[in-house]
Amino acid sequence: MARARILNSKLNPSPFLHLISLTPFSSTKKTQKFKKLLLPSTSLSLIVISLLAFFAFSVILLLSTTINIPQTSNLCSVCSPVTPLSSSSASSRVLLASLFSDNSDGTKKPNLSVSEMVPLPAHGIMANLSVEENQFWKQPDNEGYKPCLDFGLGYRRESPGIVTEKRRFLLVVASGGLNQQKNQIVDAVVIARILKAALVVPILKVNFIWGDESEFSDIFDVEHFKMTLQADVRIVTTLPFRHLVSRQSVETQIPFDVSPLWIHTRFSKQINEEGILVLKGLDSKLSKNLPSDLQKLRCKVAFHGLRFAGPIRELGNRLARRMWIEGPYIAIHLRLEKDVWVRTGCQTGLGAHYDADISKERSSKPEYLTGRLNMTYPQRRLAGLCPLNAFEVARLLKGLGAPRDARVYVAGGKPYGGSEALKPLVQEFPNMVTKEILAREGELLPFANRSSALAAIDYIVSLSSDVFLPSHGGNMGRTMQGHRAYSGHRKYIKPNKRMMLPFFDTDEPMSEAEFGAIIRKLHEKSQGQPESRTGKRDRDVIAYPVPECMCKRNSASS
Incomplete structure (x- = not known):
């Protein structure tokens, strides 16, 4: 059935299917005509038929050894969906991956070439722009990764x-915001594998700041999560009854x-004896420096397994198309929520009234303040520990060469100060738009x-x-840094706060041209080029997927 569905598609035919068409089983009439014309004697006919049968057997053997690829083996050839399928070789690779996406028992195998959340293609360079704007x-x-x-x-x-494990179970309670929870879910899969x-x-803990009571299935596609990771760890929806009681x-x-x-x-002893282990407070506790296979598993969970639930994907993709159809656009994750200012110990830039309100709340909840408690606000800011406010982001974009008419999508929660x-x-x-502006009524x-x-x-x-x-x-x-690298190295600008502020x-008086030249110089090496984890201890593989999760392959092997 899978083969029939593929052959009905508009993809270019695979060279393997072409080989199949050359076997004596492909056309009975042609074979009979061939024997009548070229095989006058019975003995010669038997010899040639034997040769043809041998040739057919060789082709089938070649097919079985070539395309019977284990799900966890070399995935380079099926993990680059960003490149358009314009060539026959690319079409053939996707065809072969699809032909073998079903198990014999009718269940689906994870196809990593289509499980990744892939962005819309980047726009090309436009005419009538300055050199800085084009850059x-x-x-x-x-670089071939x-x-x-x-x-x-x-x-x-x-x-x-x-x-196939059915005796030991791991249950993780993930806390925090969406991306914090995603990181804990990634590590939960890795820990389950280790044990x-x-x-x-996983259970998603109610967020004490936003009061979000969403469950895992409200945010993520559960069946996709289970299917994608079925070759790595067993995932169950609920605990067996004996553990519930x-x-x-x-x-x-x-x-x-x-x-x-x-x-x-x-x-290990606890989970073996009790049959269950419940973990809370897992956030960023697992080492960033794991063996290579566990790093790959992290990428597999983050970039393939954790697909958003259908309604979220549908609306998100709809809004993305509305932005994309009108040309290139910038997305900014603008951290201006009230809790961010409270936690970072920074000032909002909105004036004394707003800053006094933040200071009062911070004093009443000192446990919210994170990191370097002995630093003053100016010290924090110059050390790069404070979020950029809207004025600073605007200056940075202008300095980098963003055109004034550029379309800007602002992601993030409701900004303090509205x-x-x-x-x-x-x-x-x-x-500039937000999801609230971009979305239609309802x-x-x-x-x-x-x-x-x-x-x-x-x-x-x-x-x-x-x-x-x-x-x-x-x-x-x-997460966005790593995902954009994994999906084709889309441009990601990491503000160099310490050097630019x-x-x-x-x-000192400075022209806009001089300021822009300085800003571009400071950021010329931090705009999305492949950056390896090699030699950089404690770098998160989700942010830096090279080299564990991305590699260079020549066209012959990819």
Whole structure:
């Protein structure tokens, strides 16, 4: 059935199908005519028929050894959906991947070539723009890196026992915002693999800031999650009844930077004896420096397994197309929410009244303040620990060469200060929109008071932008950095706050041209070029997928 569906498509025919058409089984009439013309004697006929049969057998053997590829083997050839399928070789690769996407029992195998959330194509360079403007829209060179999840032989040998596990279960409670929860879910899969345990679909803790009560299935496609990872770990929707009625201890005391050995030593006995392990407070606790196969698993979960639920994907893609159809656009993750100013210990730039309100709330909730408590606000700002406000983002974009008429999509929660907070950006870039402006009447209504779903919509629209810029570090920025690299090295601008902010504050007279030249120079190496984790300890593979999850392959092997 899979073969029939593919042959009815408009893809160019595979060379393997062409070989099949040359076998004696392809046309009975042609074979009979061939024998009448060229085989006058019975003995000669038998010899030639034997040769033809041998040839057919050889072709079938060649096919079976060539395209019977294990799901966890070389995925480079089926993991680059960004490149248009214009050539016959590309069409053949997709055809072969699709032909073998079904199990014999009728269940679906994960097809990584189509499971990734792929952005809309980047726009080309436009005419009538200045050199600086053209440079701003220019996409970085991917240097030949493509997604490549080559799991090792040892990993694949262990998989059959792990994916059939029915005695040990891991349950993880993920907290925080959407991208923080995504990171914990990624690590939950890895920990389940380390412990050789079945993973229960994670529980999303109610966010105390936004009050979002969404469950996993409200945000992510559960069946896709299970199917994509079925060769790596067993995932179940609910616990067996015997565990539902048993008393469960919850582990919350997990130190930072724990290794697979630590996980195995600390929890193996408990999960073997009790049959279940419940983990909370997992955020960023698992080491960023894991063995290669576990790093690949992280990428597989983040970029393939965690696909958003259907209604979110549908609206997100609809809004992305509305932005994309009118030409290239910039997406900015603007961190101007009230809790961000409280947690970072920074000032809003909106005036004394707003800053006094933030200071009062911070004093009443000192536990919210994160990192370097002994630093003053000016010290924090110059150290790059504060979010850029709308005025600073506007100056940065202008300095980088963004045209005034550029279309700007602003992702993020409701800014503290409302429209007043966005005014400096709108003044410099009047074609600025948010999801609330872009959506039509009633489209966002199903997601009211669901911050994670709204963040997921922002994520989809941002992924398809030609240029992405975060105003502050954080989980969204890091995940978007890696995902844009994984999906074809879409331009990602990482603000160099430490180096550029002194030029924002200088009292020395400086022309816009001089300021722009300085800003472009400071950011020439931080605009989406492939950057490796090699030699950079503690870099997150989700933000830096080279080299574990991306590799260089020549055309012959890819």
